Amino acid sequence: MEKADLDRTMNLLWRRTLGTPQGSRGPRQRVSVDEVIRAGIAVADAEGLPAFSMRKVADRLGLKLMSIYTYVPGRSELIGLMVDEVVGEVPHPALTGSLRERLTVAAGHLWDEFHRHPWLLQVEASRPWIGPNGSARYEWQLSAVEAVGLTDLEMDQVTTVINDFTAGAARSSILARRAAEESGISDAEWWEATAPVLERVMTPGAYPLSGRVGTAAGQEYNAVGDPARSFRFGLERLLDGVEALLRDRPSAAEGHV
Amino acid sequence: MEKADLDRTMNLLWRRTLGTPQGSRGPRQRVSVDEVIRAGIAVADAEGLPAFSMRKVADRLGLKLMSIYTYVPGRSELIGLMVDEVVGEVPHPALTGSLRERLTVAAGHLWDEFHRHPWLLQVEASRPWIGPNGSARYEWQLSAVEAVGLTDLEMDQVTTVINDFTAGAARSSILARRAAEESGISDAEWWEATAPVLERVMTPGAYPLSGRVGTAAGQEYNAVGDPARSFRFGLERLLDGVEALLRDRPSAAEGHV
DNA sequence: TTAAACTCCGTATGGCGTACGGAAAAACGT
DNA sequence: ACGTTTTTCCGTACGCCATACGGAGTTTAA
Numbered sequence: 001m002e003k004a005d006l007d008r009t010m011n012l013l014w015r016r017t018l019g020t021p022q023g024s025r026g027p028r029q030r031v032s033v034d035e036v037i038r039a040g041i042a043v044a045d046a047e048g049l050p051a052f053s054m055r056k057v058a059d060r061l062g063l064k065l066m067s068i069y070t071y072v073p074g075r076s077e078l079i080g081l082m083v084d085e086v087v088g089e090v091p092h093p094a095l096t097g098s099l100r101e102r103l104t105v106a107a108g109h110l111w112d113e114f115h116r117h118p119w120l121l122q123v124e125a126s127r128p129w130i131g132p133n134g135s136a137r138y139e140w141q142l143s144a145v146e147a148v149g150l151t152d153l154e155m156d157q158v159t160t161v162i163n164d165f166t167a168g169a170a171r172s173s174i175l176a177r178r179a180a181e182e183s184g185i186s187d188a189e190w191w192e193a194t195a196p197v198l199e200r201v202m203t204p205g206a207y208p209l210s211g212r213v214g215t216a217a218g219q220e221y222n223a224v225g226d227p228a229r230s231f232r233f234g235l236e237r238l239l240d241g242v243e244a245l246l247r248d249r250p251s252a253a254e255g256h257v
Numbered sequence: 258m259e260k261a262d263l264d265r266t267m268n269l270l271w272r273r274t275l276g277t278p279q280g281s282r283g284p285r286q287r288v289s290v291d292e293v294i295r296a297g298i299a300v301a302d303a304e305g306l307p308a309f310s311m312r313k314v315a316d317r318l319g320l321k322l323m324s325i326y327t328y329v330p331g332r333s334e335l336i337g338l339m340v341d342e343v344v345g346e347v348p349h350p351a352l353t354g355s356l357r358e359r360l361t362v363a364a365g366h367l368w369d370e371f372h373r374h375p376w377l378l379q380v381e382a383s384r385p386w387i388g389p390n391g392s393a394r395y396e397w398q399l400s401a402v403e404a405v406g407l408t409d410l411e412m413d414q415v416t417t418v419i420n421d422f423t424a425g426a427a428r429s430s431i432l433a434r435r436a437a438e439e440s441g442i443s444d445a446e447w448w449e450a451t452a453p454v455l456e457r458v459m460t461p462g463a464y465p466l467s468g469r470v471g472t473a474a475g476q477e478y479n480a481v482g483d484p485a486r487s488f489r490f491g492l493e494r495l496l497d498g499v500e501a502l503l504r505d506r507p508s509a510a511e512g513h514v
Numbered sequence: 515t516t517a518a519a520c521t522c523c524g525t526a527t528g529g530c531g532t533a534c535g536g537a538a539a540a541a542c543g544t
Numbered sequence: 545a546c547g548t549t550t551t552t553c554c555g556t557a558c559g560c561c562a563t564a565c566g567g568a569g570t571t572t573a574a
Contacts, residue, residue, distance in 0.1 A: 003446050010454040017458045026551025027539040050381075053530065066532085067553050075531065124307075124379070127436050127447060130455065135464055142466035152470045154490075156482070160429070161422075161491035168425030172417070179384050189260050190384060197267040198387065201274045207392055209399035213409045225413070233411075234418035237498030244497045283520025284570045310561065323563085324522050332562065 005073035006127075012072070013084055013131035029071070031061050033081075036071045040082045041117070049079070049122035080129035086117050088133030092140045099246075100239050102144040103158075107166050107235055114170035118178075121171050149246050158242055165238055166231070173227030262330035263384075269329070270341055270388035286328070288318050290338075293328045297339045298374070306336070306379035337386035343374050345390030349397045356503075357496050359401040360415075364423050364492055371427035375435075378428050406503050415499055422495060423488070430484030 011018060012033060039060040044052045054075055058065045072078045093109065095102040114120055128134075141159040150158060268275060269290060296317040301309045311332055315322045329335045350366065352359040371377055385391075398416040407415060 003442060003450050006442065006447065006450040007454070010451055014454055014458045018454075023541085024551065025539090025541050025549065027553080029552070054532085055530075064554050066555080069532075070552055122381070124432065124435075127442070128432075130451065132458070135459075135467065139464045139467045142470055146466060155466075155470050157487050157490045158494075160487045161426075161494060164425035164429055164487070164491060165418075165422040165495075166425070167428060168421035168423070169418075171424060172421055175381065175385075178381075185260060185263065185384070190263065193260050193263040194267060194387065197264070197271055197275075201271045201389070202392070207396045209403060209412075210392065210396045213399055213412050230414050230417045230421070233414045234421060234495075237415075237418060237502065238422075238491075238495055239498070240501045241494030241497035244501065245494065281520065282518070282570090282572050284522080286521070311563085312561080321523050323524080326563075327521055 002073075005077060008073050009077045009080060009129065012077075012081055013129060017132060030063065030067075031071075033071050035061060036068065036078070037081050037085050040078050041086060044079075044082065044119040045117060049119040052079075052119070054078075076125065079123060080125060080131070083120065083123055083125075084129060084131030084133045086113065086120065087131075087137050089113075089116075092137070095140070095144045099145065099148050100243065103162060103239055103242070104235065106141055106144050106159075107162050110163065110166045111170055111231060114167065114174065118174045121167065121174065149249050154245075161238065161242075165234060169227065169231040169234060173231065176225070176227050259330075262334060265330055266334045266337060266386065269334075269338055270386060274389060287320065287324075288328075290328050292318060293325065293335070294338050294342050297335050298343060301336075301339065301376040302374060306376040309336075309376070311335075333382065336380055337382060337388075340377065340380055340382075341386060341388030341390045343370065343377065344388075344394050346370075346373075349393070352397070352401045356402065356405050357500065360419060360496055360499070361492065363398055363401050363416075364419050367420065367423045368427055368488060371424065371431065375431045378424065378431065406506050411502075418495065418499075422491060426484065426488040426491060430488065433482070433484050 011021075015033065036057065039057050040052070043056045043060060047056075052075075054068050055065050057078070058068050061068075068078075072081065090109070090113070093105055095105060138159075141163075142155055145155045145158050268278075272290065293314065296314050297309070300313045300317060304313075309332075311325050312322050314335070315325050318325075325335075329338065347366070347370070350362055352362060395416075398420075399412055402412045402415050
């Protein structure tokens, strides 16, 4: 990445705060950066990041491929802009009630966001982009754990745990959804090819616990292996653990150290 | 995906159990499937999944591109084989001691594995491959939570939570590591381009909590934002929550329902 | 001895990101 | 009013990618 591109992208990220630079000399732009970003989001929503391409973004806007590069430095920078855009898409709900309620809302907000834009979990920026909506998100998350008796470090760690767990659970959920929907081969065909091998190979008693507990046989699919249910279960355990940390703490109302 | 490819891949996954088919008529293969898989792992370890290509695997083996397709149906199937291979790479440690100790070992095993092969988190199979090592992994994880007073459903949910959280935390850790190492632009240059914009834009008091808690200023980087530390912190909270679930449960020694 | 099956690989197709440079359009300096 | 400068839009080209197809050569089975 070029340093100039980095600077250009930072200015694009904060374009609302900074205002439009003005005074551009050439022909007017046919579309706007926002439209490019929104088109990018539409493509990624529809096809995922691997199939996301500059050509498809251009097509969607009625532009030719290379014109996109006058709006945005390149593919990865556009993706950075798309991320900050969707982070600001739904206003952050007010955080009220108990710590547990606030963290439940915060985690649910993330969970919904990942499911609305599954490609978020495919983003692999070598540098994190610091944009307005990402910054507001972090501030909002911290406000959920402010003044409950956690140190500053613990405040960061608790939000990190919630984020990491939610991301991991959402990843499982989204992979399962893709398997069910888009696999190019029907469930029946899949079992038709898989079952004979598994029968030869999984001698009785080889996997006793998996057989009893697991979804391997495809039974009880509504309970075992239901990602949303697992997410809720895990979040409850996590919140129990956070509350346990605060119980029996001397200065519970004092807040940060 | 073709059904024939699925069948072929299942037979490759379970090749150790099934034995080599024998009786092949043409010239002998110059290398083995295992070598192809190991070469693939080497490429992915070195460059990550996006840069992983069939050409590079072929080059590494002294073969020409198209010969790889006589060993393996295609790119995504090869990746499936690579995944099951690395899952079997390190023997699963014996699970002894308390539930807490067993789950700590299980989570740590996953954590290490993700860091040894960061591309595991980039794998997006539309169908999960059921291979020998993945199956053994699930059985091993279930054995960590067997007969402690959890229902079958809860056993699955607890292992799922541990997996999801560990995957999410490892993802954060690996992204942070990549940012530090491989970003093509130095930390100094990055700040040089980023700081001026942030100074203009982050008016004093705009992000009070982030400023106090966060790493935004790059201070205290050893504590706040240390992924390994966050992982350990979160795991402790999670395990506290799991133990709380078991406390005050009538038939603690009875096991599953 | 012939036929079948298999490996290895050359070629071609259709995708991708993006570097480069040219034509046209708009605004600025004079 | 008129060049000059800047900017947009885009055609072309390069070097990647996965993989479909078919041919040549090799080994075994019939």
